[in-house]
Amino acid sequence: MNLSNRASNTPASPIRKLFPKASEAEKKGIKIYKLNIGQPDLKTPNCIKKRCQNYPKDLVYEPSPGIPELISTWAKYFAKDNLPVTDKDLIITTGGSEAIVFSLLATCDPNDEVIVFEPFYANYKSYAIQTSVKLVPVTLKIEDNFHLPNAEEIEKKITSKTKAILINNPSNPTGAVYKKNELQMITDLAIKHNLFIISDEVYNEFVLDKKNKFISLMSFPKIQQQLILIESASKKFNACGARIGALVSKNSEIIATVTKFAQARLSSPSIEQYALIPIFKTAKKYTQKICQEYKKRRDTIFNGLKKIKGAICLKPEGAFYVIVKLPVDDTEKFCAWLLDKFEYKKQTVMLAPAKDFYATPNMGLQEVRIAYVLKSQDLKKAMEILKIAIEEYNKIYAKK
């Protein structure tokens, strides 16, 4: 008796699959700088924790589309940026991940296709397999700092089965923040080919340089009826474990459909929904501060990487990730080696091999994703250790 094909096709998380090796290393007393996972070390805001402590109710099902007060406060957070989001356009989801699954289900039937830009958030693969949707990748280039290619390159991938374009802005794992002309090009394509856009904007608050600006696709009036925004409280409020996200659309049919999906899973967790309400009122103040912190960290990481001979990356612009091409033969092998063979003064570094962030086979074999989610002094040390590790690794494995 066999499990389903989709069971075997679902990849293990590239971010999490090295956990067992990390545990082994820790048992040997090795300190690991964990740059593999987007789990920031920043504190959950006190106002959230206080609300958890003061949760006033029994744990009953809340309304399937979310607690009305949270919906309303989240919609207002968009309205402040002049985005036309009202209460009826927003459904609370159990994390941004559920919002993506609901978006794929709403727009695609099995075997339909969705255009994605690789490297992309690795879990998109699992969501696509679960929903029987085919991801069709457009490959981005490290030398373009992972910005979009021209429309023709994307258009080549559109078929009669294409139903949507899935874009992540700012991008995990590349840190790219897309510019107005790129987003305009995407909306033009979607309108021309009658496609939905699923725009994963969960890192919207994390644009690190003044010269860049986050532009939501929701600010393009012509695309609004074809647009689904993915939102999340996880990263912007350091509340990853709350499992609260949102799906936003001006298309009332999409909202009606997603409401039915939400009804089937009954509700999102009650306490965390309730607890998040106040932070939205001071959201920008909070996120501006942590954004400064990420900028510092980004600069530390980038300076550290520049000192590694043969490492290639351009300066990441947003979120808190960077894809780096390392001067090693195979980053899967190298990342495992970092944990089970290497140590420098009882320390090592944990990174995510980039291969699994690509849909095209054999892409990204020399790349890793680094999440700069530690304090700058730790990141500095981690980059020094990485430099030493690469030298040592290549003494053993580099082709002569």
Place this chain on the structure above:
Amino acid sequence: MNLSNRASNTPASPIRKLFPKASEAEKKGIKIYKLNIGQPDLKTPNCIKKRCQNYPKDLVYEPSPGIPELISTWAKYFAKDNLPVTDKDLIITTGGSEAIVFSLLATCDPNDEVIVFEPFYANYKSYAIQTSVKLVPVTLKIEDNFHLPNAEEIEKKITSKTKAILINNPSNPTGAVYKKNELQMITDLAIKHNLFIISDEVYNEFVLDKKNKFISLMSFPKIQQQLILIESASKKFNACGARIGALVSKNSEIIATVTKFAQARLSSPSIEQYALIPIFKTAKKYTQKICQEYKKRRDTIFNGLKKIKGAICLKPEGAFYVIVKLPVDDTEKFCAWLLDKFEYKKQTVMLAPAKDFYATPNMGLQEVRIAYVLKSQDLKKAMEILKIAIEEYNKIYAKK
């Protein structure tokens, strides 16, 4: 630009779709006895609420398969009943609903078939649509008190595409508690035809009469490698809004697969996982008490229904639901009418039409599901009002 077929095929929740009419009635000052939804009025245990208040951590991602201490305490809860569940057999899920979706994904590819017994928990339909699985119903009979037919009846429905049997014991919506010989028959069928069994046992604590006993399919050694148990904290601990369930299997391949699905959605809500740990230690003490309460309620409902001329039901044995055949032409129409046309001394009753609990079209047109989730004195009144309502309704609509 159209949404997907599965978007349009997903049914609105039969339990929730009358909410707007209920709101309108409430605005007119009408008191509604809500027997439509399995949302008990019982209090969430204090030990759970206290743990929420004392949640000691930041809201970080917890491990994808669940907090180890919760896994371990939940596994021990099974072990007390001599079920061979250990820590490695159990994954925490975001509600029982997620556990069912994961089970369908793990066992079926698109267009594969799963045998279900109708009437069944209506949301199974949505989970099947979301996972592109075809539910193949075996119809149960009200005159058998919704117990299983013989093996031949079930075998007729098994095809080369059948991958699993989905059974809910005790049953929502029928209240049936399956007997040893019925369960033995199901396991024999599954073994003979090489099928998985997905056994939704979330109401395991709610068996209302001493002469009946809950028997977990996990107690049949021969089926263990083919078995997935669905568990939930929602009903047994009056913590529906926690969104914490579990998927249990002795098949390590299933656990490995479901771990990958769990990784893709990152984690289940942190606070509620943490909060549920202590209640498992005194679970039986707690559930025995509330089970007594449900027995009282069941008797009240059943006595009330006996007084309604033409209403047909046998005594429900477990969970807190009953399917009743009412002497009305169409329960969809009748249930809507109860909310928007009827009142008795500014009171009415809200019920779930049973049609949507069937997969076969036009079944259950005269049946409703009643969830006895209110206090006995309220249930008594509700049944009196229902009696009056049926008489009044039939004065208007009954065929002469």
